[in-house]
Amino acid sequence: MKKRFLVVALVMAFVVVFTAAVMAQQTIRIGEVQIIAGSAPAGGGQCAAFTITNVGAIPDNNPAGLCAPIAVSGLGNTTYVSMTVAANHSWVGDISFRLTNPSASQLFVMSRPGVAGPGGGGFGSSGDFNQNFPVDFWDGAPVSAEQLGAGLSGTQVVCQANGICDFFPDPDGQPGLTNFAGFNGAASTGNWQFCAIDGAGGDTGNIASVTLNVCGEEPPNPSIVVTKTVGTDPTSCATTSSVTVPFGSMVYYCYTMSNTGNVTFTHHTVVDDQLGTLLNNFPASVGPGAGAFFTVSAQMDATVTNVVTWTAWITGTSVTTAGGDNAQVIVEPPTDVSLTTFGGSNNSLLIPVAAMITLLGLAGLYAIRRRQEA
Ligand SMILES: [Ca+2]
Ligand SMILES: [Ca+2]
Ligand SMILES: [Ca+2]
Numbered sequence: 001m002k003k004r005f006l007v008v009a010l011v012m013a014f015v016v017v018f019t020a021a022v023m024a025q026q027t028i029r030i031g032e033v034q035i036i037a038g039s040a041p042a043g044g045g046q047c048a049a050f051t052i053t054n055v056g057a058i059p060d061n062n063p064a065g066l067c068a069p070i071a072v073s074g075l076g077n078t079t080y081v082s083m084t085v086a087a088n089h090s091w092v093g094d095i096s097f098r099l100t101n102p103s104a105s106q107l108f109v110m111s112r113p114g115v116a117g118p119g120g121g122g123f124g125s126s127g128d129f130n131q132n133f134p135v136d137f138w139d140g141a142p143v144s145a146e147q148l149g150a151g152l153s154g155t156q157v158v159c160q161a162n163g164i165c166d167f168f169p170d171p172d173g174q175p176g177l178t179n180f181a182g183f184n185g186a187a188s189t190g191n192w193q194f195c196a197i198d199g200a201g202g203d204t205g206n207i208a209s210v211t212l213n214v215c216g217e218e219p220p221n222p223s224i225v226v227t228k229t230v231g232t233d234p235t236s237c238a239t240t241s242s243v244t245v246p247f248g249s250m251v252y253y254c255y256t257m258s259n260t261g262n263v264t265f266t267h268h269t270v271v272d273d274q275l276g277t278l279l280n281n282f283p284a285s286v287g288p289g290a291g292a293f294f295t296v297s298a299q300m301d302a303t304v305t306n307v308v309t310w311t312a313w314i315t316g317t318s319v320t321t322a323g324g325d326n327a328q329v330i331v332e333p334p335t336d337v338s339l340t341t342f343g344g345s346n347n348s349l350l351i352p353v354a355a356m357i358t359l360l361g362l363a364g365l366y367a368i369r370r371r372q373e374a
Contacts, residue, residue: 031295033268033284040289042262046075047215050192055207058089058198065098065197066207071190072102075216078188081180082138082213083109086131087196089205092149092158093124096174096197097137099212101183102190108174109137110145110167112199117173123200125149131208133159139180141166188216223261226310226323229254237293244330249300251329256293257310259286263319265312268292274306286312303331 050070058066078101089095093114100106114124127149129135135158137145145167149158159165169179177183194210230253231238232245237254245251255270255278264287270279278296286292305328313320 029297030278031297033279033282033292033294035284035286036256036258036291036293038259038289038291039287040259040262042218042264042288045079045215045217047080047213048072048075049211049213051209051211052194053209055194055196055210057206058095058196058204060198060204061094061201063197063199065096065195067193067195068207068210069191069193070210070212072192072212072214073189075188075214076218077216078183078186078214079217080213080215081183082136083180083194084134084136084209084211084213085196086134086208086210087129087205088131088208089129089198089203091123091125091154091200091203092127092129093122094198094200094203095129095205096195096199097145098174098176098193098195098197100193100195101186102188102192103186105183105186106176107169107178107180107182108171108176109169110148111170111172111174113146113148114150115172115199125152126154127152127156127158127161128154129205130157130160133157133165134209135159136166137169137180138166139168141168143167144170146170146172188214218262220263220319221261222263222265222312222314222319222321223259224265224310224312224321224323225258225260226308226325227254227256227258228306228308228325228327229256230306230327230329234295234297237295241326242328242330244332245300246332247301247334249331250297251300253296253298253306253327254293255296255308255310256291257286257312257323258291259288259312261321262288263314264288266315267313269311270308271311272296272306272308274304278308283315300329300331304329 050072052068052070055068056066083099093112096111097109098106099109112124115122143164148167152161171178192212196207229238229241230243230251231240232251234252243251264285266285268279268282268284271277284292305326307326309322309324311322
C-alpha cells in the first residue's frame with residue numbers, strides 16, 4: 001500500500017512541477033497573417049536609351065581616337081545593347097567604332113569598312129557619313145558593318161544614298177567581343193565608353209551624337225526586415241519592443257516582416273525561441289515593398305525575452321532570406337505569494353496549480369493516516 005501511494009504522490013508532484021514550468025508563457029492563440037500593402041520596383045526586365053551629343057572631332061589618323069563616356073544606370077545586368085551613331089566624315093573607310101562596357105569588355109562594332117583586317121592595305125569605302133542620316137548597329141541587322149558604304153561613290157552618304165542604315169557588328173579581326181550579346185550578363189550600370197578612331201590621314205570628321213539602347217534585369221535581391229513588438233492591446237500590433245505587466249497578464253506579441261528586396265516571397269516560416277514554430281511553410285504572397293504581420297497572445301507569469309527568426313522564400317527556387325528581432329516582457333512579481341492570491345481574475349491559469357498542490361497535501365494526509373492505521 002505504501003508503494004502504491006508513493007507512485008501516486010510522485011505522479012502528482014511531476015504534474016505540479018510540469019504545469020509550473022510551462023506556465024511561464026502560455027500560448028493562447030496565433031492570430032491570422034495579415035498582408036501589409038505596398039510596392040517597390042521588382043527585378044524585372046526594362047530598357048532605356050542613353051544619348052551623348054556634340055561628342056567632338058575625331059583626331060585624324062590617330063589610334064587614340066575620340067572617346068567619350070556614356071553613363072548608364074537603373075537597369076541591372078545587361079540583357080541587350082544596340083547603338084546608333086550620327087557622324088560627319090568624308091571617308092567612312094578611315095573609321096572604326098569601339099564600345100566598352102563598365103567592366104572593360106570591348107566590342108569593335110565597326111573596323112575600317114572595306115579595309116581587310118587590322119593593318120590591311122587599301123583605303124576602304126570612300127563614301128561619307130552625314131549626321132542627318134544616322135546608322136544603327138544591332139545584332140541581327142541584315143548587313144555587316146564591314147559592308148558599310150560598300151558600292152557608294154566618294155561623295156555619297158551612307159544610308160541616304162542606298163537606304164542601307166542597319167548593320168550588325170563586325171570587328172574584322174580586332175580583339176574583343178564579336179557582337180553586342182557578348183555584353184549580356186554583366187552589370188550595365190556605370191560609364192560605357194564610345195570611341196571613334198580614324199586610321200588614315202587625309203579625310204576628317206566628327207561625332208554629333210551616340211545613343212546606346214540598353215536593356216537590363218536586376219539580379220534577385222531577397223531581403224527582409226523583421227520586427228517583433230509586444231503590448232497589451234489585443235486589437236492592434238504593438239509599437240513597443242518591451243512591456244512591463246502585472247503577474248498573470250495577457251500580452252500580445254506582434255511579428256512583422258517588411259519586404260525590402262526586389263522579389264515576391266511566397267512562403268514563410270516563423271520560429272520563436274520561446275513559443276516554438278508559429279508559421280511553418282505558410283503560403284502568403286508578399287511583393288517588394290509590401291509586408292505581413294500576425295499576433296500571438298500569451299499569458300505571462302515570468303519575465304522573458306523572446307527571439308524570433310522569420311524565414312521567407314520563393315517556393316521552388318533557391319531564393320531565400322531571413323531576419324530576426326526580439327521583444328521582452330517584464331513581469332512584476334505578485335504582491336502576495338500565498339495561495340490565496342492565486343484566485344484573482346488575471347490568474348485563472350494558476351488555479352490548476354493550487355488544486356494540484358491541495359490534492360497532493362490531502363494525499364499526504366491520507367498516507368499518514370494509513371501508515372498510522374497499519
Ligand atoms: Ca575592315
Ligand atoms: Ca568621301
Ligand atoms: Ca582620316
